[in-house]
Amino acid sequence: MWAHRLSRFNRLAWQPAPATPLLRRGLASHTRWFPQEPAEPLVKTTTIPGPQSKAALEALGRLQDPRAAIFASDFQRSIGNYIADADGNVLLDLYAQISSIPLGYNHPAILEISQSPEMLWALANRPALGVMPPKEWASILEDAFMRVAPKGLDQVFTTMCGSCANELAYKAAFMHFAARKRQESSLTFASPRTLQAYEESCMKNQPPGSPEYVILSFKQAFHGRMFGSLSTTRSKAIHKLDIPAFPWPAVRFPRVQFPLDGYAAENQQEESRSLQEVAQTLDSSPLPVAAVVVEPIQSEGGDNHASPHFFRELRRLTRDRDVLLIVDEVQTGVGATGTFWAHEKWGLDADNAPDVVTFSKKFQAAGFYHTRKLRPEQAYRNFNTWLGDPVRALHAKAIVDTVKRDNLLQLVNDVGGALMTQLEALQAQYPQAMSNLRGQGTFIAFDLPSTDQRNQFLTNMRSLGVNMAGCGDHTVRLRPMLVLQPKHVGIIADRLEAGLKRTFT
Ligand SMILES: Cc1ncc(COP(=O)(O)O)c(C=O)c1O
Numbered sequence: 280m281w282a283h284r285l286s287r288f289n290r291l292a293w294q295p296a297p298a299t300p301l302l303r304r305g306l307a308s309h310t311r312w313f314p315q316e317p318a319e320p321l322v323k324t325t326t327i328p329g330p331q332s333k334a335a336l337e338a339l340g341r342l343q344d345p346r347a348a349i350f351a352s353d354f355q356r357s358i359g360n361y362i363a364d365a366d367g368n369v370l371l372d373l374y375a376q377i378s379s380i381p382l383g384y385n386h387p388a389i390l391e392i393s394q395s396p397e398m399l400w401a402l403a404n405r406p407a408l409g410v411m412p413p414k415e416w417a418s419i420l421e422d423a424f425m426r427v428a429p430k431g432l433d434q435v436f437t438t439m440c441g442s443c444a445n446e447l448a449y450k451a452a453f454m455h456f457a458a459r460k461r462q463e464s465s466l467t468f469a470s471p472r473t474l475q476a477y478e479e480s481c482m483k484n485q486p487p488g489s490p491e492y493v494i495l496s497f498k499q500a501f502h503g504r505m506f507g508s509l510s511t512t513r514s515k516a517i518h519k520l521d522i523p524a525f526p527w528p529a530v531r532f533p534r535v536q537f538p539l540d541g542y543a544a545e546n547q548q549e550e551s552r553s554l555q556e557v558a559q560t561l562d563s564s565p566l567p568v569a570a571v572v573v574e575p576i577q578s579e580g581g582d583n584h585a586s587p588h589f590f591r592e593l594r595r596l597t598r599d600r601d602v603l604l605i606v607d608e609v610q611t612g613v614g615a616t617g618t619f620w621a622h623e624k625w626g627l628d629a630d631n632a633p634d635v636v637t638f639s640k641k642f643q644a645a646g647f648y649h650t651r652k653l654r655p656e657q658a659y660r661n662f663n664t665w666l667g668d669p670v671r672a673l674h675a676k677a678i679v680d681t682v683k684r685d686n687l688l689q690l691v692n693d694v695g696g697a698l699m700t701q702l703e704a705l706q707a708q709y710p711q712a713m714s715n716l717r718g719q720g721t722f723i724a725f726d727l728p729s730t731d732q733r734n735q736f737l738t739n740m741r742s743l744g745v746n747m748a749g750c751g752d753h754t755v756r757l758r759p760m761l762v763l764q765p766k767h768v769g770i771i772a773d774r775l776e777a778g779l780k781r782t783f784t
Contacts, residue, residue, distance in 0.1 A: 312685075312762060313359030313383060319770055320361070320744025321369040327741045329366035349741070357384035360763055362746060370746040371770060377748075378578070378610050378758035379640035381678050386762070392677040401669040408437065408666040409659075416669070423644065423675035426683075429620050431632025432648035437667025441609035441639035442503025447661055448635045448647040449494050449507050449570065452603045454655040456569035457490055459601075468656055492569045493525070494605075495560055497532035497553075499580030499751070502572055502607055511572055514580035514751070528564055530556040532577055533585045537715045550589040557593060561600050570603035570634070575621035578610040581751020582724035584717055590625040598631065603653075606633040613641035614682055614761050617692040617720030624719070641761070643678065644671035687761045688720075694763050695720040701772035705779065712783045723757040724750070727782075736782040743774045743781070 323329070328336065328350040335351035356363035360383055362372040372380075382389060392398055397415070406413055413419075424435045436451070438444045461467060468474045481488025496502060496511035503509065504518045510525040512518065533550040536542035561568055573593065577583035597604045611621035618624055622633060634653065639645035646667060655661055682688065699718055702725065706713045715726040727733040733753045740747050750756045759767075 312386065316359035317361055317369055320371050320774075321367075322742060322744045323368050324366045325742075327364065327366075327368055327370075329364070329368065331365035331367075335365050349746075354384065359383040359386075360760060360767060368744075370741065370744050371767065371774075373745060373747040373757045373759045373771070375758050375760050377640070378615070379643070380760050381613055381641040381643070382681055383760045383762040386681070388677045388681045389674060392673055395673075398670065398673055401673060405665065406669065407664050408669075409662050409664075413669060419669060419672050419676065423672045423679060424646070424648070427619050427679055428648055429622065429632060429636045430627070431629035432636060432650060434649050434651055434654070435646055436649065436661065437644060437646040437672065438639075439663075439665065439667065440503075440645050441637070442505040442508040444609065444637040444639050444645045444647050445502045445508040445511070445572065445605070445607060446505055448605050448637050448649070449511075449572075450661050451647075451649060451653045451655065452494070452570035452605065452635070453490070453492055454660055455603065455653050456492055456567070458656050460490075460567075491566045493527040493564065493566045495557070495564070495568045495571045495602075496527070496529050497573060497577070498529050499532055499577050499583055500529070500572070500574060500607075501577065501579035502574075503609075514577070526566070528560050528568075530560055532580075532583055533589060535584055535586075537584075537717045539584065539586065539717075546586065547588070550585055550592075553585075554589065554592050554596065558596050561596065561602055568602055570605050571597050572605040572607055574607045574609075575611045575624075576616070576719065576722065578756070579750050581754045582717060582722075582756055583751075584719075587625040590622065591627060591631075594625075594627060594631050594633070603634040605635040605637065605647075607637050609637055609639045609645075611722065612636075612638045613678070614688055614691055615641065615720055615722045615758070617688060617695060617722075619682070619688065621719065621722075641678070642675050644668065644675040682761065690764070691720040691761055694765060694768060695723065697765060697768045698723060698757070698771065701768060702775070705772065705776055708776075709779050709783065712779050718757075721757060721759050721761075721763055724754050726754050729753055732782060736778055739781045740774065740778045743777050745771065745774045745778075 332350040336345040336348050339345045351365040353363040353365055360371055361369050362384060363369045408416065420435055428435065436447060438447050466473050468477070477488040479488070480486060494511050496513060499514045500512060501514050502511040504512070506522070509519055509522055510527050513529045531553045533546065533553045535546040535549055539546060557571065571593065575590070594604055606622050608620055608622065613619065620636065622636065635647050635649045637647040644667060695718060698721060702716050702723065706716045706725065712727060713725050717724055727736055730753050733749050733755060736755065737747060737749055748756060748758070
């Protein structure tokens with residue numbers, strides 16, 4: 280039924296603007312984006328994955344390792360906040376492709392731009408953006424990224440994934456740091472002798488061409504799974520096993536207590552301990568620290584929060600020492616915390632902005648914002664073949680248009696507030712099971728007593744029709760899309776209660 284409607288919709292959406300009546304109706308207000316969205320989840324199989332999902336994963340298993348897969352999705356039948364699977368189960372999706380779907384499945388605005396003439400050339404001709412960018416690239420960057428650029432950052436570098444965004448940001452930071460060090464020693468690449476010494480040594484992986492600089496990260500942080508980013512990742516050991524790592528330092532991230540305002544004094548002390556460790560490491564690290572990287576909320580590591588004061592102090596410590604601050608907004612960015620960028624809540628002015636903000640996931644495109652001083656001395660230094668993808672940048676443009684036009688940040692705040700009220704009541708009712716409820720916008724989490732119980736709870740939630748995931752050791756995280764609506768809150772609260780009962784009685 281949906282598939283039929285969707286394919287009719289697809290045909291209609293092929294028309295150029297003005298939008299079709301169906302599209303116009305869909306965009307008129309957020310309660311009508313997805314007229315085909317079901318009223319509630321539909322669970323048909325006794326287990327998820329059901330037989331069709333298992334068969335699809337078995338077929339996949341002949342070619343790829345499918346062991347991390349939860350079920351096989353059916354994207355043609357997924358709509359809005361609901362994901363369909365191969366067995367026809369339709370789950371309310373609070374995981375959203377690992378927190379990376381911004382506007383819901385098959386959102387009219389994404390379908391419309393996906394079928395536009397500008398998308399067609401981008402799909403058919405993938406450019407090497409560093410050498411032969413399309414003539415429209417500057418205006419696409421402007422529309423997709425610069426309209427929502429974090430305060431104080433007027434440059435954007437596009438990449439392929441969240442880990443790539445961080446790695447390329449680290450490279451930019453190292454190049455900047457090295458250039459500064461050379462300047463302090465009156466060395467310059469304009470001198471052929473200097474350049475030769477650097478080029479020859481880097482070919483042997485030795486200083487000065489390959490310097491022993493470090494990036495400082497926080498314990499429990501997650502910044503990606505590629506070689507450089509993995510060395511700053513300090514959670515989810517499964518991804519680090521057997522991979523050589525740089526000898527880079529990590530310091531304590533505050534372990535605050537919830538509710539935050541109930542433990543203000545204790546939390547401030549805890550944050551001071553962490554800041555002291557940062558200062559000590561910056562001042563006495565045997566290897567020079569080029570940058571500090573931090574998440575506004577440590578996400579994969581367990582939804583660990585800290586106060587705006589903590590982050591402002593972190594900025595002060597780094598700025599005082601001329602160390603760059605990289606804010607990893609791969610998971611927190613693009614609206615889920617109720618502001619477009621989570622770090623907006625820190626209240627930093629443009630002069631004290633982070634030096635770099637990285638993004639991916641809900642932006643669909645990945646990359647990092649930075650200040651102009653972070654452009655390397657020579658061209659071609661921070662580089663790869665594709666340097667991002669106009670297809671994903673065009674999607675990013677539609678995402679920004681929709682977030683602004685439909686006032687989705689307000690919706691996230693309203694729905695997040697309503698969800699928190701319901702979850703507070705559940706926590707009060709099930710204090711033995713649920714604790715440490717915390718959240719900003721709809722970026723919400725709570726703890727269960729153990730990893731096993733958390734995992735059992737997540738399995739139970741899927742058979743109750745809600746797809747959700749964990750983070751940290753024993754945390755349940757909610758990562759809905761920006762189009763979660765008030766009508767979903769009651770469904771979520773009811774199913775969470777059923778899930779708690781099923782898991783704990
Ligand atoms: C905060 C953060 N940084 C970086 C990454 C890595 O992104 P990707 O998996 O796209 O490489 C993630 C992924 O979960 C993340 O949550």
